[in-house]
Amino acid sequence: MVQTLNEIDRRIDDALRVAFGLRRRRDSPAPARSQDDDEIAGFAAVLLGPPCDDPMVCDEAAREGDLRMVFESCYIKDHDEDAHFGHAEAGVVGVADGVGGYRAKGVDASAFARGLMHNAYAEVVSAVAGTRVCPYTLLERAHLMTVAAGTPAASTAVIVSIAGRTLKWAFVGDSGFAVFRDGRILHRSRPQQRYFNCPYQLKSGRDGTPVSEAVVGEIMAKEGDIVVVGTDGLFDNVFDDELGRIVRMGTALGFSPKNMSEVMAGFAFETSRCTDRDTPYSVLGRRETSKPSFKGGKPDDITVVVAYIVSGGPTRSQI
Numbered sequence: 001m002v003q004t005l006n007e008i009d010r011r012i013d014d015a016l017r018v019a020f021g022l023r024r025r026r027d028s029p030a031p032a033r034s035q036d037d038d039e040i041a042g043f044a045a046v047l048l049g050p051p052c053d054d055p056m057v058c059d060e061a062a063r064e065g066d067l068r069m070v071f072e073s074c075y076i077k078d079h080d081e082d083a084h085f086g087h088a089e090a091g092v093v094g095v096a097d098g099v100g101g102y103r104a105k106g107v108d109a110s111a112f113a114r115g116l117m118h119n120a121y122a123e124v125v126s127a128v129a130g131t132r133v134c135p136y137t138l139l140e141r142a143h144l145m146t147v148a149a150g151t152p153a154a155s156t157a158v159i160v161s162i163a164g165r166t167l168k169w170a171f172v173g174d175s176g177f178a179v180f181r182d183g184r185i186l187h188r189s190r191p192q193q194r195y196f197n198c199p200y201q202l203k204s205g206r207d208g209t210p211v212s213e214a215v216v217g218e219i220m221a222k223e224g225d226i227v228v229v230g231t232d233g234l235f236d237n238v239f240d241d242e243l244g245r246i247v248r249m250g251t252a253l254g255f256s257p258k259n260m261s262e263v264m265a266g267f268a269f270e271t272s273r274c275t276d277r278d279t280p281y282s283v284l285g286r287r288e289t290s291k292p293s294f295k296g297g298k299p300d301d302i303t304v305v306v307a308y309i310v311s312g313g314p315t316r317s318q319i
């Protein structure tokens, strides 16, 4: 499915704009980048492959009372170096962000991010139906495969899964996630950065971050929890409390995960283009660079995956 930003724009509730002090984009100066080539990245088709002896099992087999995730995504491109994947039956989503510094070196800066997500998805598809996914193991394997292919460039990455009733994660760098319960943040990943704007990153060379440095964790999930997984294009441009307000408003308005991801990505896009308001990026930037004039957002690829935690075991029809 392809959507233009204007279509996304129309789905941002006016009340939200008023609440956040944003103008409608049609009243605003045209952005430097084209609006027409922005698209929603579709998830790959869900088809389970043949069983194999390659479990990523964290726990025992699926059983009654298990939770699952219903998710959708929105991707607004800038340099188009983000990548993501998701598999509803396996209950796992991931996002990755190619480190833009490789662009100047004549390398496809999206290569490692795409490789990681492609390999993670392939690994999930090849697992036995009902297998519970351990994000750390999946990230480790995807990394090994991407390195083995001699893939250039570097990437941050996060993988989140629901295994039984447990929400699990593993991430490297500043791709992250937030878990909301009753509209409030229950858990928020904290980015790994070497220094301002330089996240830990996975790559083929020895100077990359080893997967063993990934932040790994888990919490007990509950039906109704909302998990927002994204790249720094989201989290550098939208404060946690703004995400919370979108979650509460979206929940009250009955938003689907698709609606919710579009509003978050659309909002992040607008703030990323602002020069006169604070963002997480500008607040951190002022502190780290001692430039009092540091204001505004950070234009970037914006990937948002929104997963609603719902009851019921995995089903084949769900995506």
Ligand SMILES: [Mn+2]
Binding pocket: 097, 231, 232, 233, 300, 301
């Ligand atoms: Mn980014």
